[in-house]
Amino acid sequence: xxxxxxxxxxxxxxxxxxxxxxxxxxxxxxxxxxxxxxxxxxxxxxxxxxxxxxxxxxxxxxxxxxxxxxxxxxxxxxxxxxxxxxxxxxx
Numbered sequence: 088x089x090x091x092x093x094x095x096x097x098x099x100x101x102x103x104x105x106x107x108x109x110x111x112x113x114x115x116x117x118x119x120x121x122x123x124x125x126x127x128x129x130x131x132x133x134x135x136x137x138x139x140x141x142x143x144x145x146x147x148x149x150x151x152x153x154x155x156x157x158x159x160x161x162x163x164x165x166x167x168x169x170x171x172x173x174x175x176x177x178x
Contacts, residue, residue, distance in 0.1 A: 090110040090111055091110065092108035092109055092110045093109055093110065093111065094108070094109040095107070095108045095109075136150060151163050151164070151165065152164045152165075152166075152169065
């Protein structure tokens with residue numbers, strides 16, 4: 088399938104006008120995606136969050152997003168609060 092142009096117009100040089108269409112240079116279909124694998128078993132490896140101070144794994148239920156205001160001062164944001172913002176897409 089040919090890429091869809093996102094702008095169409097004319098390039099005017101003196102008395103000559105040429106039609107021009109701009110298309111994306113790449114498509115999503117051509118992207119290569121790699122997985123992290125265990126070299127010995129060829130099984131996929133999954134990421135796990137670890138507490139930076141204690142070094143212990145953090146349960147998924149205990150993970151939360153946060154914004155740092157100061158040295159040791161964070162504003163914690165729950166997923167529901169982030170979903171409620173509902174920003175418009177730029178695409």
